[in-house]
Amino acid sequence: MTVELISIGTELLLGNILNTNAQYLSTEMAALGFDMYYQSTVGDNFERAVDTIKTAVNRSDIVIITGGLGPTPDDLSKEAAAKALDLELFLDEESLNSIKEFYKKTGRTMPEANRKQALFPKERCTIFPNSNGTAPGCAMESKDGTVVILMPGVPYEMKQMFHSFAKPYLEKMSNKTLVSRNVLVAGIGESMLASIIPDLLEQTNPTVSPYCKPCLVTLRVTASAETKQAAACKCDKTVNELHKTLGENIVGIDVGSIENAVVKLLKEKGLKLATAESCTAGKISAAITSIAGASEVFDFGASTYSNEMKQRLLGVSAHTLKLYGAVSAETACEMSRGILNYTNADLGLAVTGVAGPGQSENKPAGLVYISLSDKNHTWIERLMVGKAENDREKVRNCAVTTALDLVRRYLEFLPKTLPGHYSEDSPTPIVPEQFALSMLNK
Numbered sequence: 001m002t003v004e005l006i007s008i009g010t011e012l013l014l015g016n017i018l019n020t021n022a023q024y025l026s027t028e029m030a031a032l033g034f035d036m037y038y039q040s041t042v043g044d045n046f047e048r049a050v051d052t053i054k055t056a057v058n059r060s061d062i063v064i065i066t067g068g069l070g071p072t073p074d075d076l077s078k079e080a081a082a083k084a085l086d087l088e089l090f091l092d093e094e095s096l097n098s099i100k101e102f103y104k105k106t107g108r109t110m111p112e113a114n115r116k117q118a119l120f121p122k123e124r125c126t127i128f129p130n131s132n133g134t135a136p137g138c139a140m141e142s143k144d145g146t147v148v149i150l151m152p153g154v155p156y157e158m159k160q161m162f163h164s165f166a167k168p169y170l171e172k173m174s175n176k177t178l179v180s181r182n183v184l185v186a187g188i189g190e191s192m193l194a195s196i197i198p199d200l201l202e203q204t205n206p207t208v209s210p211y212c213k214p215c216l217v218t219l220r221v222t223a224s225a226e227t228k229q230a231a232a233c234k235c236d237k238t239v240n241e242l243h244k245t246l247g248e249n250i251v252g253i254d255v256g257s258i259e260n261a262v263v264k265l266l267k268e269k270g271l272k273l274a275t276a277e278s279c280t281a282g283k284i285s286a287a288i289t290s291i292a293g294a295s296e297v298f299d300f301g302a303s304t305y306s307n308e309m310k311q312r313l314l315g316v317s318a319h320t321l322k323l324y325g326a327v328s329a330e331t332a333c334e335m336s337r338g339i340l341n342y343t344n345a346d347l348g349l350a351v352t353g354v355a356g357p358g359q360s361e362n363k364p365a366g367l368v369y370i371s372l373s374d375k376n377h378t379w380i381e382r383l384m385v386g387k388a389e390n391d392r393e394k395v396r397n398c399a400v401t402t403a404l405d406l407v408r409r410y411l412e413f414l415p416k417t418l419p420g421h422y423s424e425d426s427p428t429p430i431v432p433e434q435f436a437l438s439m440l441n442k
Contacts, residue, residue: 001173003034004060006052008068008077009153010043021066021158028162030209033176033224034062044068049080057084057146062170067153069135071113077150078119078138085142087121095120095127099134128165133157139169147173176224179231181239183219184251186258186405190217197245206238214397215405216251216258251408258404259287265411266297273407274345275301276314276335278326279353279368283400299345304335314338314350325361327352329380332371340373347410348373351403353383355395365392368399372406381406 005025011017022039029036038060042052049068056063068077082089096118103110117135120127128137130152137151149166151158185193190212194201200208206223219242223234243250255261266273275284285301288294302313307326310316315338316331324330332352340348353368354360366385371378383402385395 001034001061001175002059003029003036003062003064004056005029005036005039006056006063006065007039007041007153008044008049008065008080009041010074012041012067013043020155021153024155024159025064025066025162028167029064030220031178031180031222032167032170033174033178033222034170044074044076046076046080049076050084053081053084053148057142057148061146062173063146063148064166065148065150066158069117069137069150069152071111071117071134075116081140081148081150082121085124085140085148087124087140089119090122091115092118092120092127095129095136098129098136102134126169128161130157130161131164132160137161137166139166177226177228177231178222178224179228179235180220180222181235182254183221183239183242183246184253184255184258184261185217185219185246185249186215186251186401186408187249188217188246189215193217193219197242200238200241200245203238206234208238208242213401214394215401248409248413251405257287257291258401258408260291262404262408262411263288263291263294263297265408267293269411271346271411272297272299272344273347273349274299274339274343276339276348276350277301277303278305278310278335278351279355280351280396280399280403281305283396284349284351284403287400287404300339300343302339302342310335310338313342315341325363327354327361327363327367327369329369329371329382332369332380333373333378336371336373336378340375346374347407349403349407351399353395353399355392355399357392366395368395368402370399370403370406372403372410374410379406379410 005022007019007022012019019041026036040052042048053063065077065081068075079089096115099114099117100110114134120138121140124141126139130136133152133154135152140148151161151166190210193210206221209220211218211220221235221238223231225231225234239253251258252261273288277284282301282303288298304310304313307321310326311318314335316334320330320334332350335350335352336348339350350371351368354363354365356365359365368383370381370383381402383399385398
């Protein structure tokens with residue numbers, strides 16, 4: 001079956017609001033096994049909305065509309081859908097009472113304008129309540145059986161309504177039983193993955209679809225079968241093949257995010273982390289502390305942009321800064337050791353680099369050094385983010401991901417020896433730039 005998305009709102013056309021609803025629903029529709037060929041965005045204009053809906057109804061089995069369900073005169077999605085499907089709207093008393101109750105709970109009286117939100121067809125219509133707002137949604141049906149689902153444009157209202165009402169409604173229409181697994185991969189880019197697992201990316205059941213973020217790839221493995229158990233078996237077989245091929249580059253299965261995986265591992269090991277950041281401006285500590293329960297494993301975070309604070313707070317030596325610069329393996333090493341000594345943490349993580357857009361210390365934008373210290377050793381990773389001259393956020397986000405992945409690899413794979421090991425009687429070396437990962441002894 002085919003599904004089509006229509007987003008309604010002039011603010012979307014003007015770029016004032018990012019259309020996260022379309023991205024979210026696209027992923028959900030793929031997971032349900034529906035094919036999608038079209039997406040549209042239309043402004044708050046009644047006739048154009050009617051024409052867009054009619055076109056979608058004529059070429060798709062399911063049409064999902066978000067936005068335009070508010071109480072103001074320019075909220076016309078429901079009226080446009082009713083006209084496109086030749087349905088008449090009537091006041092639904094149950095919906096009206098729910099809206100009144102919503103206002104009553106907040107100590108307010110419902111404005112008369114909100115009555116329009118309780119208008120629905122009496123036939124070929126299933127109403128979806130809204131527990132997070134005043135705009136109920138619904139599923140209307142055309143005479144030919146095409147389903148038109150309307151949901152609010154406010155993302156948290158839409159997501160709640162989708163999971164509670166729209167998704168169960170759609171699951172009854174799907175002729176497939178689907179199971180999906182999300183395999184999170186770090187350390188391998190999309191183009192490299194395409195050369196490593198070409199056969200898996202081309203197979204049809206299960207499908208393997210890559211979704212990319214800076215320095216991270218999610219491989220969504222989706223299998224279909226007559227039963228959930230059979231679909232899960234197919235899915236897991238492909239996941240096992242990915243594990244054999246990608247090995248330590250797999251962050252986890254259905255872990256949600258790399259920071260979630262790191263927090264989970266820190267809890268399992270009973271360890272605490274502290275961070276010292278220059279160029280990422282607290283993004284690493286923000287990522288860690290965005291996870292519930294992070295206070296158990298996160299000790300302290302410092303953003304030390306100036307050389308003075310690197311010296312005063314972290315104990316980076318003036319000699320190191322003068323000889324090697326703030327953006328260097330040596331400075332990163334002293335930063336991670338310094339934050340470890342300053343706190344009660346078990347691990348110290350440091351980042352220093354050039355986020356751009358210009359050079360710093362005659363070093364190019366995109367050059368980042370990441371250092372991880374425990375009580376005995378320090379591991380340093382050099383990262384060079386390509387085409388970073390005008391993409392400051394890409395550099396910072398890649399640095400955050402790579403730093404968290406270094407922690408993840410330490411927690412998962414030590415005491416396995418990492419590349420670039422130096423014995424204790426060797427002098428502390430300058431880390432060669434061609435080393436992807438080097439290990440310095442205390």
